[in-house]
Amino acid sequence: MADSAASSATHNSPRTWLLTSALSPLAVRLIRQLLAHGDYVVACLPPHEIDHADRSAEFRDLINECKSSRKDREGWKDRIRGIRCDGTVMGSCGAAVAEALQVFGRIDILLCCKSEAVIGTVEELSTTPFTQNLVRDQFETIFFSQVNFIKAALPQLRSQHTGHIIVVSSTGGHIGTPGMSMYTAATWALEGFCDSLAYEIAPFNIKVTIVQPNKEIQSLTNRLIFAPQMMVYEQGVESVPSVREMLTNVLNTHPDTALPPPTTPESIGTTPLSPSSAALEPDVVPGEIFQRYPKLPPGAADKLVMETVHALTAIGGHENPPARHIVGHEGATAVKEKLKTVTEELEDFVEASLSVDIFESELQVEARDGRAPEESPRGPASSTG
Template sequence: MKANIRSRVRRRDFISMWDEFVGDVRYYEVKGTHRSLISPPYLVGFWQVFSRVLEDRGLVDRHGALRSASRIAMAERKMSEAVPKIQIPAASFPTHNSPRIWFLTSALSPLAVRLTKLLLAHGDYVAAGLPPAEIEDEDRSAEFKELINECKSGRKDREGWKDRIRGIRCDGRVMGQCGAAVAEAVEVFGRIDILLCCTSEAVVGTVEELSTSSATQNLVRDQFEIIFFSQVNYIKATLPILRKRHNGHIIILTGITGHIGTPGMAMYSAATWAIEGYCDSLAYEIAPFNIKLTIVQPNKEIPVLTNKITFAPQLPQYDSANNPAPGLRDILTNVLNSNPDTKISPSDQKGKNGKEAIISRYPRLPSEAKDRLVLETVHALTAIGGHENPPARHIVGYEGVASVKEKLKTVSEELEDFVEVSCAVDIFKSDVGTAALTGPKVDMVGGGSAVGGGVHLGQPGSS
């Protein structure tokens, strides 16, 4: 009991600081006659990031308790000194007899750059997809260009890297360009073993906000073009090559938005569910050709904070002052405003005709923050990519696992509550219907094993 009380006190202390950082994100859930202060599932990942920021700044200790003024002053003095770099543990790779050839649909994100470094250091080959709009953005492409310079530097620990990476300009929304990019990768490296679909972009806005004008409706189309159609184009271009070789692995990097809807990001969630539904069916179709398919679901802050964020104009009815539920718009806006180069000023929010403008930004985080943000996901990808029996779906990190378990628990409980109504429509009675009414509850999460702090379920037809 005492531990729970301390936990609530620390959480309330956190929330007072969280309010200063992102505005009002308090969310109340009525439980009987009591009100408990909680974070909704879609804020779990951002809560973890914010907690780490506080700890890194020396404002809290490792247990989450607020420090005294004197200890904060001491921490600030320490922060002024040189901060040692994060020690990243060695990545793990599945056993294989020869180097693998990876094709990354978008190689410019912080996650893709760090993954590429690990793959090259391991001896693998990388065909790096370069979206034209992103490669022309100097800030967005800076890390990738720095990586290319490292490959050409002649450093002993980078020996051979320049021969094992190929940048290929390609707009995934154009099927012809995808086919040409895949053909170029095969021409250079001889084959493709692993296709990693890692293209992402987040459109922030409620369903109503995204239907107010033709411009916002185009944002909906763009969201599906980026997350769904562009990656489908790469899959269709690669499948004949993998099927001919009777071997291959397709990895789709999405997020737990494939399980949990997020207020203010309905179209992002919808596009994620679309690509996951497509891949769930595709997995059964390609299984006879020994082609594996894995959906990797990190917390939503990983794909959101490492790719472009576009804000639709906000309606006053959904402003945080009028809507008590915490919104990701405020959180993401404050993250962007923490950097002067990405700050959203009042003048940016006003369009030429006086109406609210559509705003797009690439978040700029410190290098150490990027490392910490994507580390779990990068290591999950290296451990799963090319595995002999990879999972069909892998959830990265304990926060994502907890959120998905809670969602599945709710679905299971609702199913049990209405199972009699569901079975009442059956015209013909059968043993299956009887089992549904009287049989044991199905463990919707169990049966998988853990890799990299996540949970995964097996491939179609695997035991």
């Protein structure tokens, strides 16, 4: 049991982590690192995932490893607690926090790492009640479930007068991606929430860190949900890069996750349709909503997530953690280019605003002196607001 009498957790001492979702390849590898370090782990297990044999296989293997007689795994089983928990239900989050405190006495680090991605253009997500529900589900998963965990943990973190909330986001918190508008929107919402939260809880010595790995790290290690495709958005020579096509290619490398080919008008009679397909617009091809957990080739998951795992173990519980950490050079470069564009747009806005202010001040001077307003390149003065 963790020492609940300690006034605060330092970076090098054993820490108690609560992971809001512990079944992803990233979470499983992180837990292994934490247990090897001597930390304590409360692993929240979403019911729909722990009951999914393929999704939960790695975690179950880890638990068997903890229970083994291996010398280098000694004590692991006593430092991990799995809890079935639905993050979209506030009471379930509160129960998980209470059980964590009962078992380990404290929570040093709350790691918000639940993610999944809805794939579809804005219009594809508007065609039926089923696709419209995907929008709400995306926010329930990425935003509301993590907010529920944070609210449930805050009273304990305040009473400890120490704690660290880490939110695993993605570079999608800075950069929008066509075909992932709802994922981007939910991610931005969570990051905005955390930016405000950080100021509110700083007086209680509670830190907040947003960790942004590359977007594919989260999307390729969690559930992907595909809305039915509209043929007008099928990739063409002049269209934007197709996230749907790229992710489909990854899924199609494994027979268990391969997606069926897009439904065409000629194959409508042989493809299962959504119940409300009769109400679709004329250019909408009826189809099903598909969901998949990607299966990466052996070793690919390690290569994909380990840099993020090392970043989390280094940041978690640190006395002076960063407010935001972008994982990897590529991600940092992409965000830097995005911020550069925003900066240039702001400079253009300032110049335009200055020009308007000068023009308006000239009109005021002319009106005060009784002179007729002069015409400008923008047209007669009377045409301005």
